[in-house]
Structure formats: C-alpha cells, structure tokens
Amino acid sequence: MTTAGRRRPWGAAVVAVAALVVVLVGVLPSTNAAYTQVFRHPTDTVSTAADYTPTDFPYRDSFSGGAPEWKTYGGCWSTVTTFGYGKYLEDCGGDGGAKAVTGNPAWTDYTLQGDVQVNSGAQAGLLFRVTQPAVGADAFRGYSAAITAGDQSLVLSRTDGGTSTELARKSIASGIGRGNFYHVVVQAVGCTFTVWQTTVGANTWTSLTYTDPPETCHTAGAIGLRDQSGTSGFRFVSATTGGTTGTATEPWNSTLTTGSFWDGSPGTTYGGTWTFDGQRETIADDPQSGQGDKDVLNRTWTDMTMTGDVRMTGRPTAGVDAGLVVRVSDPAVGLDALRGWSVAISGTRLKVGRQQYGYYEPAGADLSRGPVQNEWWHLTVAVSGCTVTATAAPSAGGTATQVTTTFSNCNASTGAVGLRTHGVTAEWRNVAVTAN
Numbered sequence: 001m002t003t004a005g006r007r008r009p010w011g012a013a014v015v016a017v018a019a020l021v022v023v024l025v026g027v028l029p030s031t032n033a034a035y036t037q038v039f040r041h042p043t044d045t046v047s048t049a050a051d052y053t054p055t056d057f058p059y060r061d062s063f064s065g066g067a068p069e070w071k072t073y074g075g076c077w078s079t080v081t082t083f084g085y086g087k088y089l090e091d092c093g094g095d096g097g098a099k100a101v102t103g104n105p106a107w108t109d110y111t112l113q114g115d116v117q118v119n120s121g122a123q124a125g126l127l128f129r130v131t132q133p134a135v136g137a138d139a140f141r142g143y144s145a146a147i148t149a150g151d152q153s154l155v156l157s158r159t160d161g162g163t164s165t166e167l168a169r170k171s172i173a174s175g176i177g178r179g180n181f182y183h184v185v186v187q188a189v190g191c192t193f194t195v196w197q198t199t200v201g202a203n204t205w206t207s208l209t210y211t212d213p214p215e216t217c218h219t220a221g222a223i224g225l226r227d228q229s230g231t232s233g234f235r236f237v238s239a240t241t242g243g244t245t246g247t248a249t250e251p252w253n254s255t256l257t258t259g260s261f262w263d264g265s266p267g268t269t270y271g272g273t274w275t276f277d278g279q280r281e282t283i284a285d286d287p288q289s290g291q292g293d294k295d296v297l298n299r300t301w302t303d304m305t306m307t308g309d310v311r312m313t314g315r316p317t318a319g320v321d322a323g324l325v326v327r328v329s330d331p332a333v334g335l336d337a338l339r340g341w342s343v344a345i346s347g348t349r350l351k352v353g354r355q356q357y358g359y360y361e362p363a364g365a366d367l368s369r370g371p372v373q374n375e376w377w378h379l380t381v382a383v384s385g386c387t388v389t390a391t392a393a394p395s396a397g398g399t400a401t402q403v404t405t406t407f408s409n410c411n412a413s414t415g416a417v418g419l420r421t422h423g424v425t426a427e428w429r430n431v432a433v434t435a436n
Contacts, residue, residue, distance in 0.1 A: 057110065058380040058391055059103060059223075060238040060307070063088045065396045070100040074135045075227070083280045084376070085235060085429070093121055093231040097137035103222035103239060105131045111305065111434050112223050113185040113251070114237035115200055116147055118178050121230015123148040123155070126237075128186050128193075129221030137228065138164045142221045145186045145195040149176045149230070154197045154206050158216065167193075168210040174199060181235070183253040185434060187243030191217035194247060201255040207247045236430045240305045240380060244435040249301065252417075252433035256283040270294040270333045272421070283419070284313065284427040292335040296328055296418035301435060305382045306417050308431035309395050314424040316347035316371050322426035323351075326381055326388075327415030335359075335422070340415050343381045343390040344422075345371055350392045350401045362407070367392065368399035376429075384436060386410035 061069065063079045063086030070077070075090045075098025090098050110128075118124045125146030133140040138159045146155050152175045156168045176182065185196040192211045198204055212218075225234050256276060272285040272293030287293050310322050323344030331338040336355040344351050347370045353361040371377050376395035381388065386407040393400035419428050 056104075057107075057239060057241040058307070060236075060378050060380070061088075061102075062086050062309075062376070062378070062395045063235060067100070070102045070225075071133075072098070072100045073133050073139065074098040075100075085281070087117075088225065088234045088237075089119075090225075090227050090232050093227070093229070095137060095229050096135065097139070097226055097228050099127065099133055099140065099224050099226045101127070101130055101133045101140075101222055101224040103130075103224075105222050106220050107222060107239075108220045109189045109243060110239050110241055111185065111187045111243040112237075112239045113183065113253075113432060113434065114225075115181040115235045116184050117181050117233035118147060118149045118176060118227075119231040119233055120178060122150055122228055123230065124225075124227040124232035124234075125155075126184055126186055127224030127226050128188050129218040130224045131218070131221045132161060133224065136162070138162050140224075142218050142224075143188075143193060144226060145184055145193075146226070146228070147172070147176050147182055147184065147197055149178055152176050154195060154208060156193060156195050156208060156210055158212065158218070160216075167212065168195075168208045170206050170208045172197060172206045174202070174204060181233075183432075185251045185253075187245075187434065189243045189245045191219070192245040194243070194245060196247075196251050198253060201253060203250070203252060203254075205250050207250075209245070209247055238307055238380075238432075240307070240382065240434070242305070242382075242384075242436045249435040251435070252297070252299070252431075254431045255281040256429060256431065267295060267297045267418075268331070270296065270331050270337065280429075282427045282429045284425065285419070285421050286425050287421060287423060291333070292337065292420060292422050294325065294331055294338065294418050294420045296325070296331045296338075296416050298416065300414045300416050301433060302414050303384050303436040304417075304433055305380065305436055306431070306433045307378070307380045308419075309376045309378050309429045310345065310419075310426060311374055311376045312345075312347075312371060312424045312426050313374055314426070315373055316345075316424070318346055318348045320422055320424035321346040321351060322421040322424055324379055324381055325355075325418045325420045326383055327410070327412055328418055329412055329415050331416075331418070339412065341383070341388050342420055343379060343388070344420065345377055345379070345392050347371065350390060350403055352388055352390050352403050352405050354407070363388075363403045363405035365401050365403050367401050382436065
C-alpha cells in the first residue's frame with residue numbers, strides 16, 4: 001500500500017509469494033529513444049554483441065528522440081515527431097533493400113511487432129533473426145515479413161546472404177494503401193514463424209504460419225526494418241520474449257483512435273469519463289470518483305504479453321497511479337472491484353498488485369526517477385502461469401525498472417485486459433496484446 005487508507009489489506013486471502021525478483025538497471029541515457037531490460041526466456045542465449053546496443057528483452061523504440069540504437073545499411077533514414085509520437089522514415093527508396101538493424105544477434109525466440117507504412121513503391125516490413133547485415137538488396141541472413149502494395153499481400157521470406165526465398169504468401173483482403181500504417185506481428189519460436197497483419201487498430205487479421213526445415217532454419221538473430229523499391233515509415237517497434245506457434249489466438253492492437261472503446265470492439269468502462277483524441281491516437285480518463293476507473297476489453301487470454309504507453313496528465317504523486325490490468329474477471333465500479341493483476345506507475349514506484357475485491361501488493365520497486373506530469377511511460381506486462389513480469393521506462397528512453405512476481409496460486413488461468421487509473425487523470429496510447 002502506498003498511503004495509509006489508500007487500499008485495504010487483503011486479509012485472509014493474501015497469496016504467498018513464491019519468488020520475487022526486482023531489477024533496476026541504468027540502461028540508456030535519458031535522451032535516447034528506446035530502452036532495454038532483462039527479461040529472459042528459457043531458450044534465450046543472449047550475450048553481449050559489439051555491433052548493437054540492446055542485449056535483452058523487452059525492447060521498444062518510440063523514435064521520439066531520434067534512432068541512436070539503429071545501425072543502417074543503405075537508404076536515407078530520419079526521424080520525425082508528430083502529435084507526440086515518432087516515426088522512423090526511409091526516404092531514398094530504390095532497389096537496394098535499405099535496412100536498419102538493432103537488437104542482439106544471439107536472440108532466439110521472440111515476438112516482434114510494429115506499425116509499417118509503404119509510402120511509395122513496392123513493399124516494407126520487419127526483419128527478424130538477422131545476422132551479417134550489409135548494404136545490398138538481400139545482404140543479410142535471416143527472415144523478412146513484408147506487406148506489398150502491388151499485389152496486396154503479406155509475404156514471409158528467408159534470405160541467405162544474397163539469395164532470397166519466398167516461404168509463404170497470403171492475400172490481404174482489405175488491401176494495402178500507400179501512406180497508411182499497418183500493424184505487423186512476427187512470432188518466432190524455434191523454426192516456426194507466425195506472421196500477422198492488420199490495419200492499425202482494426203484487428204481484422206491476415207495471418208500465415210511456416211516451419212522452416214532444420215537444415216535451412218536461422219535459429220537466432222537481431223531485429224530490423226526494411227523496404228524494397230520504394231520508401232517507408234515505421235513506428236512503435238517492440239520486441240518481447242517468447243511467442244506462440246499457431247494462429248488460434250489472434251493478437252490485439254489498438255491505437256485508440258475511434259469514438260468507441262477499443263476501436264469498435266466490445267469493451268466496458270467502470271467509472272470515470274473516457275474520451276478519445278483520434279488525431280493524437282489516445283484515450284483519456286477523467287476520474288469522477290477517483291476510485292479505480294477501468295476500461296476492460298471483453299476478450300480473454302491465457303499466457304500473454306501486453307504493452308502500452310501511459311501518462312498521468314494530472315500531478316503524479318505517491319498516492320495515485322495509472323497503468324494496465326491483466327487476467328481480469330468480475331470487473332465492477334469501485335476501487336479494487338475486479339479479480340486480476342494490476343501493473344501501474346505512481347509518482348515514485350512501479351507497482352504490481354493483485355486485486356480480488358481488495359488489494360494486495362506483493363511486489364514493487366522504486367523508479368529510478370519519478371514520472372513528471374504529461375510524460376509518456378512505456379509498460380510491458382508478461383504473464384506466464386502464475387508469474388507476472390512488469391517493466392516500466394520513459395517512452396523517450398532512460399532507465400528501466402523491472403519486477404517479477406510468482407504467486408503460489410493465481411486462481412484463474414484466463415482473463416481479460418484493460419486500462420486503469422486511480423486518483424489521477426491519465427492517457428494511454430499504442431496498446432497491444434500477443435499470446436505467449
């Protein structure tokens with residue numbers, strides 16, 4: 001509990017904490033646009049790489065402070081900030097397969113996602129399992145997941161240092177319009193690759209899955225961005241550990257731009273006054289009672305990762321907080337009126353709590369510095385069984401704080417996700433959920 005009288009102890013229902021790990025690392029200077037933090041998957045073989053700065057998960061870049069962590073190979077790359085979010089642009093085009101690469105060549109299983117924009121020409125997309133990048137159209141080893149404006153397709157290819165082989169292709173029924181953003185998700189688990197595409201926020205997914213034979217499979221590599229025969233833009237690129245090997249559980253992506261909750265899909269609010277700004281792609285809540293206002297998506301996941309940006313537009317203090325909720329069931333209006341977990345930042349701490357019509361906070365860590373009013377912070381929440389791992393860092397870059405808590409009993413194995421604030425006006429943007 002952060003302040004006396006703020007929340008009730010959980011009494012006899014208190015869950016024993018089997019394991020608690022808190023990591024606070026000064027990863028990058030506060031002027032950088034991205035952050036990294038330790039969040040290891042059992043199959044990771046992460047080690048320090050000389051060519052690239054990030055070495056651990058989760059990774060995320062908002063491009064709002066430039067792109068200092070990306071190494072480019074051909075093309076003309078620049079960043080621009082509009083309405084508070086950054087874009088990474090490649091403006092030369094041509095047939096050279098311009099690339100920008102970051103991450104760790106030793107990364108193995110992970111989920112990579114971001115918004116991709118074909119501004120002119122043929123195609124643009126994400127690279128994964130990248131090694132040996134160089135200037136040239138197919139000058140790298142690894143895979144690409146691209147959207148093509150010409151034949152309106154989602155394409156997965158393998159590249160082997162000069163030779164590119166198409167592995168799978170799926171027509172995109174909604175089409176690809178030049179200048180529009182599309183959300184692309186890649187989940188690489190072993191040698192099985194699942195790729196998803198949707199118009200940003202629409203959640204009408206095109207997907208494909210392919211398993212590469214062991215003799216040709218690239219088992220580890222960094223991440224990247226690439227276009228071919230045209231110009232492109234990218235934003236909100238993130239990489240988190242793990243993933244799934246099938247298309248049974250769709251991802252979720254919302255830019256929160258429409259006049260209905262969760263971009264037109266079923267969602268329910270509990271308290272507060274919720275408003276949208278379509279131009280800035282945000283949703284905001286003005287707490288009327290200050291008692292744990294919630295906006296809950298009516299869809300459930302089991303093991304999953306949720307990411308999103310949050311900022312307190314009111315004054316951050318130790319007694320208020322805003323963030324995300326996961327494994328949610330039985331939500332209602334009221335301070336702790338839900339069953340599930342909350343991950344939030346206050347004016348001083350990253351907080352991981354369990355709510356079961358009462359509040360229990362087994363884990364938390366002081367932030368390296370408190371957020372200031374109207375400052376965007378990025379949250380990543382990973383749920384695996386009864387283990388919750390939360391990471392928070394300034395969206396424009398800086399020191400990340402991470403907390404891992406394993407509960408002895410988490411009761412429900414599935415639940416919804418949502419947004420929550422307590423005692424402070426807040427905004428959210430770029431919320432995404434993927435299955436693990």
